[in-house]
Amino acid sequence: MKLFFVRSFIDNYIWILEHHKVCVIVDPGQSEKVLNFLEKKGFFPTAILITHHHYDHTGGILNIKRKYPRVDVFAPKEVLSKEVTFFITEKINRVEFSFFSFKVFHAPGHTKGHLLYYQKPYLFCGDTFFSGGCGKIFEGTSYQMYQSILLIESLPSDTLICCAHEYTVKNLSFASTLLPKDKYINQYLDISRKKTSILLPTVPSTLSIEKKINIFLRCDDEIVKNSPKIYDIKDKKYETKKEKYKIFSRIRKMRDFF
Numbered sequence: 451m452k453l454f455f456v457r458s459f460i461d462n463y464i465w466i467l468e469h470h471k472v473c474v475i476v477d478p479g480q481s482e483k484v485l486n487f488l489e490k491k492g493f494f495p496t497a498i499l500i501t502h503h504h505y506d507h508t509g510g511i512l513n514i515k516r517k518y519p520r521v522d523v524f525a526p527k528e529v530l531s532k533e534v535t536f537f538i539t540e541k542i543n544r545v546e547f548s549f550f551s552f553k554v555f556h557a558p559g560h561t562k563g564h565l566l567y568y569q570k571p572y573l574f575c576g577d578t579f580f581s582g583g584c585g586k587i588f589e590g591t592s593y594q595m596y597q598s599i600l601l602i603e604s605l606p607s608d609t610l611i612c613c614a615h616e617y618t619v620k621n622l623s624f625a626s627t628l629l630p631k632d633k634y635i636n637q638y639l640d641i642s643r644k645k646t647s648i649l650l651p652t653v654p655s656t657l658s659i660e661k662k663i664n665i666f667l668r669c670d671d672e673i674v675k676n677s678p679k680i681y682d683i684k685d686k687k688y689e690t691k692k693e694k695y696k697i698f699s700r701i702r703k704m705r706d707f708f
């Protein structure tokens with residue numbers, strides 16, 4: 451199995467997973483570059499996987515279906531498109547077709563119906579999780595997003611984080627304002643800056659890298675908890691679990707204004 455991507459809009463990634471020339475397309479916000487890529491490579495799409503309803507993840511479905519009418523489209527119910535062939539309800543936790551078998555996780559937070567698709571080691575996490583950061587909470591609650599991030603954290607450490615945007619430099623720049631002396635964050639910020647300056651992708655990263663550099667996975671890290679910029683003295687009485695969530699929620703709010 452081989453992983454490819456097509457860039458779209460300013461910083462979106464459309465992921466393409468291929469095996470024996472048959473492929474799956476994840477979150478095609480645009481169609482033109484995807485169709486050109488498929489033609490050039492001689493790939494035949496069997497399915498489109500949609501993580502959530504935002505236009506930069508769904509805008510290309512119609513034209514891809516026009517060219518390949520038999521392609522199946524899997525999406526959460528929140529996607530209001532006639533082209534969707536399978537709506538993934540709460541009860542569904544796996545989708546299978548051709549060579550592929552994806553575990554589906556329901557991960558509200560960014561949107562209410564956001565889905566994650568996982569086929570070892572690939573995690574297509576849309577706008578829920580990014581390298582060095584996590585998604586903006588538009589529709590769900592902060593607690594839902596926290597639970598979604600814990601779910602991702604529980605996956606094997608070799609999981610490839612195939613997120614939908616190139617946000618790494620911005621995420622790490624934010625993290626470094628909170629933890630200016632953190633060697634993992636600073637080193638990775640340097641590497642990521644170099645890569646993006648020559649238009650190389652910083653993703654997919656792995657979950658083991660994220661556990662070191664992603665501040666949202668380090669909310670129970672003593673250094674994070676005790677950072678004067680994050681730590682709220684009033685939260686001292688909270689037991690560990692709640693405290694971790696409080697810190698997550700606080701960092702997420704701070705990120706909104708960065």
Ligand SMILES: [Zn+2]
Binds near residue numbers: 502504560577
């Ligand atoms: Zn989105």
